[in-house]
Amino acid sequence: MNSFTRILLLSWLLGLMLSCGEDNLVEDEAPYFGVSGSELEQVFTGESYALYVTVSTNREFTATSSAPEWCRVEIVEDKVDNLKISVDDNEEVSNRTAQITVSSTGFDNIVINVTQGWVPTLTADKPYVLLTNDNLNFTLKVSGNVEYELELPAWITQKEKQPDGTYLFEFLPIAPGERLGNIVVQSTGENTEVKVVVPVVQRERIKKVASWLFDDPTNLTQATVGKALEMVRNINYNPNAQFLSVEGPSESNKAVRIPVNCHFLADHGMIPREGQNYVAEYTLFFEFKIPAVGRFYSLFQTELANTLDAEIFIRSAIPPTIGVGATGYAGGGLIEAGKWHRLYLSFKPGDVKFFIDGQLFNSSTTSDARFRMSTAGVILCGGPWTKKDDNEFDIAEISIWNGALTLDNVKELEGIE
Numbered sequence: 201m202n203s204f205t206r207i208l209l210l211s212w213l214l215g216l217m218l219s220c221g222e223d224n225l226v227e228d229e230a231p232y233f234g235v236s237g238s239e240l241e242q243v244f245t246g247e248s249y250a251l252y253v254t255v256s257t258n259r260e261f262t263a264t265s266s267a268p269e270w271c272r273v274e275i276v277e278d279k280v281d282n283l284k285i286s287v288d289d290n291e292e293v294s295n296r297t298a299q300i301t302v303s304s305t306g307f308d309n310i311v312i313n314v315t316q317g318w319v320p321t322l323t324a325d326k327p328y329v330l331l332t333n334d335n336l337n338f339t340l341k342v343s344g345n346v347e348y349e350l351e352l353p354a355w356i357t358q359k360e361k362q363p364d365g366t367y368l369f370e371f372l373p374i375a376p377g378e379r380l381g382n383i384v385v386q387s388t389g390e391n392t393e394v395k396v397v398v399p400v401v402q403r404e405r406i407k408k409v410a411s412w413l414f415d416d417p418t419n420l421t422q423a424t425v426g427k428a429l430e431m432v433r434n435i436n437y438n439p440n441a442q443f444l445s446v447e448g449p450s451e452s453n454k455a456v457r458i459p460v461n462c463h464f465l466a467d468h469g470m471i472p473r474e475g476q477n478y479v480a481e482y483t484l485f486f487e488f489k490i491p492a493v494g495r496f497y498s499l500f501q502t503e504l505a506n507t508l509d510a511e512i513f514i515r516s517a518i519p520p521t522i523g524v525g526a527t528g529y530a531g532g533g534l535i536e537a538g539k540w541h542r543l544y545l546s547f548k549p550g551d552v553k554f555f556i557d558g559q560l561f562n563s564s565t566t567s568d569a570r571f572r573m574s575t576a577g578v579i580l581c582g583g584p585w586t587k588k589d590d591n592e593f594d595i596a597e598i599s600i601w602n603g604a605l606t607l608d609n610v611k612e613l614e615g616i617e
Contacts, residue, residue: 233257233307240312242300246290246319252281253312259304267298271314290318293345320346320392322385329383331402333373333471341366346387346394353381353400375473375481376406376603406483406603409469413597414456417445425599427467434461434585448596449487449540455596463498463506463582470602472575479573481548483601484512486581489540489594493520498583498590499543502573506585511571512545523562526570527552530562540596542614547571548604558614560607 239253255261263273263283274284285300300312322344329338342348342365352358352369359368378401385396410426420443421429433441441459448455458464470479486499498510514535515521521529522543534556535541544555549567553560580598583590611617 233304244316248289250286253283261304271298320394322396328399346392351384411599430465437461455594458581464580483546483605485599487597495591501579526566526568527564546604558616
């Protein structure tokens with residue numbers, strides 16, 4: 201046998217030996233297929249997410265879901281956790297279940313039980329509510345999948361509820377300032393502890409709440425802001441007294457002449473501060489003209505029976521001064537007969553200011569309760585019946601603000617730099 205023949209024979213023998221070794225190796229690796237018992241029960245919460253399961257096998261396999269509309273299964277290649285189970289949000293109000301069936305030829309099917317819980321939800325269409333006196337109603341829409349109840353601040357009342365969960369609420373007005381509260385939406389089921397808190401902020405700025413310009417001779421009580429005035433006459437003194445339309449500071453601004461022992465009664469529209477039943481912060485404005493000096497003129501009165509002293513007088517001194525005993529009189533030389541003047545009284549307890557034609561002329565620290573206004577109204581432009589400390593004079597404008605204006609506020613209103 202030549203050398204070439206021996207080489208071919210040896211190559212054939214070596215190939216045969218290697219082939220037999222491979223067959224023995226395949227035969228030694230037994231097929232297997234399984235899932236750990238601890239992974240046969242998969243529990244999901246109500247949210248949308250995925251979990252992974254390990255299928256231990258050396259064979260090809262398939263997996264199907266009994267509820268693919270919300271529970272999906274996917275085989276992941278080249279990964280130990282090779283079975284991905286995904287669920288969608290559970291919007292039902294109960295748990296739901298599905299089965300994942302894993303199959304491989306020659307083996308019994310493996311069933312993975314999937315249970316998904318549900319999430320009790322409550323939502324509101326506003327993260328917070330900001331309120332003012334300009335509109336005393338507001339809405340809030342509540343959505344959820346559980347029964348609930350509302351807890352409201354004492355100053356908010358439910359008016360109605362729409363089928364879609366939209367509530368209409370009404371609230372009480374406030375004096376200038378701020379108050380805070382919460383609307384609490386609380387679930388009522390035994391196993392559904394869920395709550396939504398909607399903060400409510402109510403703010404009111406100082407603003408003009410009443411004003412009268414007397415521009416219509418046929419309707420001298422008409423308001424430009426707020427409610428109409430009421431004319432009041434002392435029939436025991438002069439039952440035939442008439443409020444007359446007269447010329448004002450300009451052609452476009454007429455005025456009214458106030459007869460002796462007569463006055464206006466005004467619904468000022470102001471709201472007391474919480475815990476009070478009277479109004480103790482405000483600003484009054486009068487554009488007036490007196491016919492002569494050396495007489496008393498009464499500008500306003502808080503005692504509605506009109507039997508006590510008024511709260512602002514133009515004094516009979518020469519030159520005239522303005523005030524009352526509690527604040528002192530000041531402003532001598534600032535008022536002239538036959539000339540229109542603009543007077544502001546800014547009042548809050550301990551900080552009282554008088555302005556004439558944009559000029560601060562008197563300050564007082566009085567907190568006298570006589571300056572408190574009744575919520576029922578206030579007397580404007582008329583003196584007490586019993587003392588008759590008033591005289592006929594002209595008024596072109598009366599205005600009321602629901603808070604105490606500052607010097608800067610008055611300068612801005614008067615157009616003063």
